Amino acid sequence: MSIAQSTGFRLSLRAADPSATGRLRSRAILDIVLAYGLILATIWSPRPFQQWIYLLAAAWIVVSTARSFPGWNALGFRTGGFWRSSWVIAAAILFAALATAAATRLHTLRQPVSGRSWIMTFGGYVVWSFAQQFLLQSYFLHRFRQLIPSQTKAALAAAGIFAAAHLPNPILVPVTLIWGLCACFVFLRHRNLYPLAVTHAILGICVAVTVPGPLIHNMRVGLGYVRYHHRTAPPLAPPTAPASLFTRLQHFWS
Template sequence: MSTVSKSFPQESVPAPSIPLSEQDVVGRSALGIWLQIAFAYGLLEAALWTPPGRLDLAWMILTAAFILVMAFRGPYSAREMGVTFPTGKATIWIVGAGLILAATLWSCAALTGANAAPTHAMPLRTAWQYAVWAFLQQFMLQSFFFVRLESLLGSRRAVLATTILFSAAHIPNPILTVGTVLAGFFFCEMFRRYRNIFPLGVVHVILGLAMAASVSDALLHHMRVGIGFVQFH
């Protein structure tokens, strides 16, 4: 067995340099990913801050179309994007943790009096619409933003960066902005570990409905964000 002396310096072998042409390609690729992230998030913010109407609908359609096209034309596999069939282990851990979080949320609301005023219990039709929206949010959050930030920053930093984007999208609703820091970190960390959006979508629905049923609507403002929160009466 060969050994390396700790007492005397060894001859260093220079690492192979990357040709300038390859560096340019890598740089252009990274720039392209940053531009995709910035453009998609800009479209999303435009949709959130445009008053309801035709223009608002146009922004939402454009946002969804851009993210879907870029997601499925990108270099990331279905497994990397978390759109494959979930494993039993992932489902048990993620949904189990989500149920614990929902129970904790309800308990905290009861203990602090946040549920004193009427809450916004969703009718069945609205709950189904919210469920669909929750799964779409997880696709955008993880399958588009997280995987791209991960390729640029590494997985752990991507968890933090994606959490910040998720929380910022809920401004100026103070309850949701703070709550989505915690929820976003949970979602992104679970995605980093188990790589599947479907259990996360289930938990997103559970937490959202628990929030609406547990916290006073005077604080939540119908869970609206962006211009919807500002215009809420």
């Protein structure tokens, strides 16, 4: 089933024009290469260079999205398909409950010491989860579908770069690959971003509080993972809600 059949949206109104199709593909390639390159550069750069690269990456994503804006519905900002795809939220809640119970029995469950700490730590991560799903589905998957006729191959490509952004974390890479594939297939079928963002937040917080910090390096990726030192790490993973906006991209997609 094609995207048009499953969601009612066409990939491009100019698809019948070969020259327009060529320009669309060239623009998609440029967007993917520059956006992903800047994201990786941010993840692997030390401060203070990281802050400037982050701002450049954010600016490029905003500009390139506005330049080739396909409409809010095509990007997943719609009400249709919400309830049909909300099963992923229920599945995430069930998984989180089981993982929390297991972590409690194994004495590995970690949590902030106060309610305010919960809000400060995980409130920001909820917003960051939405941003990550926008990048995965509405930005990268949308462009891969312009380049790759096969939905399955496009989903594999998007999930692959999503997981690769979590290198060299040996736990987050396979976890994000599995979730990335699932999210892409659900999005291709129902074209709604909201349930995926909620699910991402649930799963991310679950991993943060159930997996020991030294084992997962407190959810760090890239240079942050390499430079992680357990003796100086706080008791709960700070990457889930970084203190400032730009540092969120240091732990991008974590």
